[in-house]
Amino acid sequence: MMTQTSDIRPPVAVVEWVGGASDGFPRLLDQTRLPTETTFLDCRSREDVFDAILRLVVRGAPAIGVAAGYGMVVGSRVISDDANLATELETLGKYLESSRPTAVNLSWAVRRVLKRAKSTDGDAAAVREAMLDEARAIHAEDEQMCLAIGKHAEKLIAPGMGVLTHCNAGALATAGIGTATAGMYVAHAMGRKFTVYCDETRPLLQGSRLTAWELQQAGVNAVVITDNMAAQVMKEGRVQLVITGADRIAANGDAANKIGTYGVAVLAARHKIPFYIAAPYSTFDLSLQSGEEIPIEQRGSEEITRGFGRRTAPEGIATYSPAFDVTPVELIQGIITDRGILQPVNEETIQGIMG
Amino acid sequence: MMTQTSDIRPPVAVVEWVGGASDGFPRLLDQTRLPTETTFLDCRSREDVFDAILRLVVRGAPAIGVAAGYGMVVGSRVISDDANLATELETLGKYLESSRPTAVNLSWAVRRVLKRAKSTDGDAAAVREAMLDEARAIHAEDEQMCLAIGKHAEKLIAPGMGVLTHCNAGALATAGIGTATAGMYVAHAMGRKFTVYCDETRPLLQGSRLTAWELQQAGVNAVVITDNMAAQVMKEGRVQLVITGADRIAANGDAANKIGTYGVAVLAARHKIPFYIAAPYSTFDLSLQSGEEIPIEQRGSEEITRGFGRRTAPEGIATYSPAFDVTPVELIQGIITDRGILQPVNEETIQGIMG
Numbered sequence: 001m002m003t004q005t006s007d008i009r010p011p012v013a014v015v016e017w018v019g020g021a022s023d024g025f026p027r028l029l030d031q032t033r034l035p036t037e038t039t040f041l042d043c044r045s046r047e048d049v050f051d052a053i054l055r056l057v058v059r060g061a062p063a064i065g066v067a068a069g070y071g072m073v074v075g076s077r078v079i080s081d082d083a084n085l086a087t088e089l090e091t092l093g094k095y096l097e098s099s100r101p102t103a104v105n106l107s108w109a110v111r112r113v114l115k116r117a118k119s120t121d122g123d124a125a126a127v128r129e130a131m132l133d134e135a136r137a138i139h140a141e142d143e144q145m146c147l148a149i150g151k152h153a154e155k156l157i158a159p160g161m162g163v164l165t166h167c168n169a170g171a172l173a174t175a176g177i178g179t180a181t182a183g184m185y186v187a188h189a190m191g192r193k194f195t196v197y198c199d200e201t202r203p204l205l206q207g208s209r210l211t212a213w214e215l216q217q218a219g220v221n222a223v224v225i226t227d228n229m230a231a232q233v234m235k236e237g238r239v240q241l242v243i244t245g246a247d248r249i250a251a252n253g254d255a256a257n258k259i260g261t262y263g264v265a266v267l268a269a270r271h272k273i274p275f276y277i278a279a280p281y282s283t284f285d286l287s288l289q290s291g292e293e294i295p296i297e298q299r300g301s302e303e304i305t306r307g308f309g310r311r312t313a314p315e316g317i318a319t320y321s322p323a324f325d326v327t328p329v330e331l332i333q334g335i336i337t338d339r340g341i342l343q344p345v346n347e348e349t350i351q352g353i354m355g
Numbered sequence: 356m357m358t359q360t361s362d363i364r365p366p367v368a369v370v371e372w373v374g375g376a377s378d379g380f381p382r383l384l385d386q387t388r389l390p391t392e393t394t395f396l397d398c399r400s401r402e403d404v405f406d407a408i409l410r411l412v413v414r415g416a417p418a419i420g421v422a423a424g425y426g427m428v429v430g431s432r433v434i435s436d437d438a439n440l441a442t443e444l445e446t447l448g449k450y451l452e453s454s455r456p457t458a459v460n461l462s463w464a465v466r467r468v469l470k471r472a473k474s475t476d477g478d479a480a481a482v483r484e485a486m487l488d489e490a491r492a493i494h495a496e497d498e499q500m501c502l503a504i505g506k507h508a509e510k511l512i513a514p515g516m517g518v519l520t521h522c523n524a525g526a527l528a529t530a531g532i533g534t535a536t537a538g539m540y541v542a543h544a545m546g547r548k549f550t551v552y553c554d555e556t557r558p559l560l561q562g563s564r565l566t567a568w569e570l571q572q573a574g575v576n577a578v579v580i581t582d583n584m585a586a587q588v589m590k591e592g593r594v595q596l597v598i599t600g601a602d603r604i605a606a607n608g609d610a611a612n613k614i615g616t617y618g619v620a621v622l623a624a625r626h627k628i629p630f631y632i633a634a635p636y637s638t639f640d641l642s643l644q645s646g647e648e649i650p651i652e653q654r655g656s657e658e659i660t661r662g663f664g665r666r667t668a669p670e671g672i673a674t675y676s677p678a679f680d681v682t683p684v685e686l687i688q689g690i691i692t693d694r695g696i697l698q699p700v701n702e703e704t705i706q707g708i709m710g
Contacts, residue, residue, distance in 0.1 A: 035669035166583075197675070200659065200668070202557065202581035208660070208668040216669050223673045224659055226557035228521075228582035228615025232651070232680040235617065260583025262590065263622060270621045296587070304555065304579055305563070308663030312555070313563040314390035314571050318578045320552070325587040 008147065008189045010171035010178070011217035015058060015067050015139070018042070021132040022077070022125060026070035028058045031172060035213040043067075046075030046092060053099040053106065060173020061247075062142045062280075065105035069135030071096050072113040073128060082124050089117050089127075109138050139175050145280045146176030148338035153183020153243065153278055156336075157194055162239040164197040164230060164268075167258035168206040169245020169278065170214050179278045180245045181215070183336070188220050195221045197233055201260060202226075203303035203321065227260055234271040242268045243336070246279040253329030253345035254291025255279075262325035265332070274333040281337045284354055291326035299323045363502065363544045365526035365533070366572035370413060370422045370494070373397070376487040377432070377480065381425035383413045386527060390568040398422075401430030401447060408454040408461065415528020416602075417497045417635075420460035424490030426451050427468040428483060437479050444472050444482075464493050494530050500635045501531030503693035508538020508598065508633055511691075512549055517594040519552040519585060519623075522613035523561040524600020524633065525569050534633045535600045536570070538691070543575050550576045552588055556615060557581075558658035558676065582615055589626040597623045598691070601634040608684030608700035609646025610634075617680035620687070629688040636692045639709055646681035654678045 014029050025048075030039045032055060041057055043049045049071030052058055058067045072092060079088045093110045100106055116134035120127050157163060169180035177185040184196055196215055201207035208224045215222035225233055233239055242264060246255040255261075255277050268275040288294060299321040305313040313319070334343035342349045369384050380403075385394045387410060396412055398404045404426030407413055413422045427447060434443040448465045455461055471489035475482050512518060524535035532540040539551055551570055556562035563579045570577035580588055588594055597619060601610040610616075610632050623630040643649060654676040660668040668674070689698035697704045 035672075036666055199583070200557070202555070202583060205667050208672075212672050213669040216672055221673070223675050224668050225675050226582070226614075226659055228554070228557060228618055229675065229677060231618030231621055232614060232677050233675060235680070238675075259581075259587060263583055263586030263618070266586055266625050267618060267621055270625075304581055308665055308667055310664045311391055312560045312663065313579050314568040317390075317563075317567050317571055318576070320578050320580050320584065320588060320593075322584060322587050325590070 008150065008177060008186055010176060010185070011214050012038070012171070014063050014172055015070065015175055017070050017132070017136065021073060021129045024132070025074045026067055028052050028067060029172070030057050031059055031210065032057055035209050043071065043074060046071060046095060049075060050096060050099045053096070060168070061103060061105040062145070062174040063172070064100065064103050065109035066135070066139045066142055066175040068096050068106045069109040069113050069138045072110060073132045073135055076124070076128055076131065079124055085124055085127060086118060089114060112138065142174055143176035145338045146174050146178055146182045149179055149278050149280065149336055150177055150182030150186035152341050153336045154186040154190065156241055156276065157183055157187040157192060158240070159192050159194065161194040161241055162197060163194060163241045163243060164199065164233070164239045164264070165211060165242070166199040166207060166244045166261050166264050167201045168210040170211050172210050172214050179280065180243045181211070182278060183243065184215065184220055185218060188218060193221070195223055197230070197239060198222055198224050199227050199230055199260065199264065200224055201258060203299070203307050205307070206258070230264055231267045234267055234273060239273055242273055242275045243278050246277045246283050247324065248288070248294055249277070249279060249284045249335065250288040250290050250293065251284070251286045251350060252290045252347055253332060253335070253350060254326050255332060255335070256291060256294045256324050256326045259322050259325050262327045265327045269331050275331055276334050276336055277332055278336040281339050281353055284350060286354065291328060294326055296325070297323040363505065363532060363541055365531055365540070366569050367393070367526070369418050369527055370425065370530055372425050372487070372491065376428060376484045379487070380429045381422055383407050383422060384527070385412050386414055386565065387412055390564050398426065398429060401426060401450060404430060405451060405454045408451070415523070416458060416460040417500070417529040418527070419455065419458050420464035421490070421494045421497055421530040423451050423461045424464040424468050424493045427465060428487045428490055431479070431483055431486065434479060440479055440482060441473060444469055467493065497529055498531035500693045501529050501533055501537045504534055504633050504635065504691055505532055505537030505541035507696050508691045509541040509545065511596055511631065512538055512542040512547060513595070514547050514549065516549045516596055517552060518549060518596045518598060519554065519588070519594045519619070520566060520597070521554040521562060521599045521616050521619050522556045523565040525566050527565050527569050528600070534635065535598045536566070537633060538598065539570065539575055540573060543573060548576070550578055552585070552594060553577055553579050554582050554585055554615065554619065555579055556613060558654070558662045560662070561613070585619055586622045589622055589628060594628055597628055597630045598633050601632045601638050602679060603643070603649055604632070604634060604639045604690065605643035605645050605648065606639070606641045606705060607645045607702055608687060608690070608705060609681050610687060610690070611646060611649045611679050611681050614677050614680050617682045620682045624686050630686055631689050631691055632687055633691040636694050636708055639705060641709065646683060649681055651680070652678040
């Protein structure tokens, strides 16, 4: 029996609004406590929301956007000055945006809620109702985006398959069922049995800490491997499909994602395993001709030398720590978007889906 | 000015005999304290040696062999019963062998010292002198083996090069300058400047904890990267040569080594970077037709889920943890042995060097 896809929920609510516009607040899963503790943080003020975004209680571009949208509502509650409402809201927006200045979705969500506020007639209470409505819309759209990706992606997952993923492009990074994980949750809801190999994803271990945790919560058969085991796992014939997320995709299809993704794609090619990217169509940045234009951020040394409490490299040793890499389009079998699967991936098919 | 190769010493004495046959003992670098503390352990009894091998104070097949040889000498000191000397020594040998039953070099060294004892006429003191002489010979041969590999390997390291290595096939695993690292120490002693990228090598982090440490001690420019950064580092053109060790090499040239080595070889091939194995000729096991006959040991889950002291994966999660992988011969540019560099690697050239 097919499950209704509308029943497919994320394994845990990463962000939800509790209560009404006048008394409610966003409740966030505290991801800093995972995988050992499942606790939620109620953000009852703008400062609470700011702090939660800053401390990575909530993470992943879509999830941050949704949290910030709700943050505008809860943060506006202290504004009693109807005369200066617009100015006060602008100040609130700038404040929330400054919690993680490089997060594009954060700013986008804040601006969207502000625009709705400006176009609303009435007192502060009416404006707040409208803002909550807009924040809920952002939330619902994110859920729909994930579900749309999932419905396309599940077709790639056959019974008994091994699927490898890298980092966390999961439910924990969105307000829905994730991007790379979306097809897994849909296939699982349809009763299909398969195994997901989660690369632990050094240096920050999002694969073992987050992806393995959320799949386990949902009852999906997840197996953690260290990054350097992926080649052997593929060689042993345990993997028939790779799906990862992407942070940015250039006009030619080159895709930037968490460090290690490119290596996985090279290994998949060697073992003739199809390598797919799952990402909303909004991930395409057509202003970039190719991946070569994507700058690679460097991370600090301590994440490598002192990743998890104790020092694992000598004092004073040099490190090199690119945060991202770019997978060239020739290694990408297809890109699973909310608008369908791009396959083959090239400028034409990308233009087609973006048009 | 060329340095005399006889002057090339390991950065630290992993194992050394202190004193004479009647009062001396092996002093071991305590590798369990690296990379944060450099301490030495004096093994004044058979129990001390047993415990040091068991606890991985000393590790790496050649280094364990040398330590065990010296362990026979220090362990024999309590034997005063000349009449039953042979029986007592046999008991001692079996005891030391049981500290790490799968370590072939351990058993080999113990048997060699025992054989020397049996062929020696005289009292216990004379036998002990002979055993120390044999243990020193094992030690010296290991140093010579490393140096021979190093003299061949240094020719591959050009000024300004980036050399990538995986795990620790270094001085810390031998009683000399290591195998994969040997060419680096020789080139460094000759005044050549180059950079060594050390894969951290999850799950046990031998690359960041050990290889980076010993290269740093010697003043070699070492850079630690996480395993999943190797692909990007290669793509950026930072690496021109890969050298790793091997645990076992089959008759066709397939080489078993620490998990992750195979992946590195695939990445090197993609980037047209020559991939070399450095290992003594004794690593060849001609009873194995190919790498497919090499069994892959599985390791425990905790090394992945709790590798850095605190839990980094959810309670109850499945893991898959192959300890080794096999690099097929077609990915191996050459094998650097103490008898010269095999290149190309095939059954003929291997037979040639083993003959």
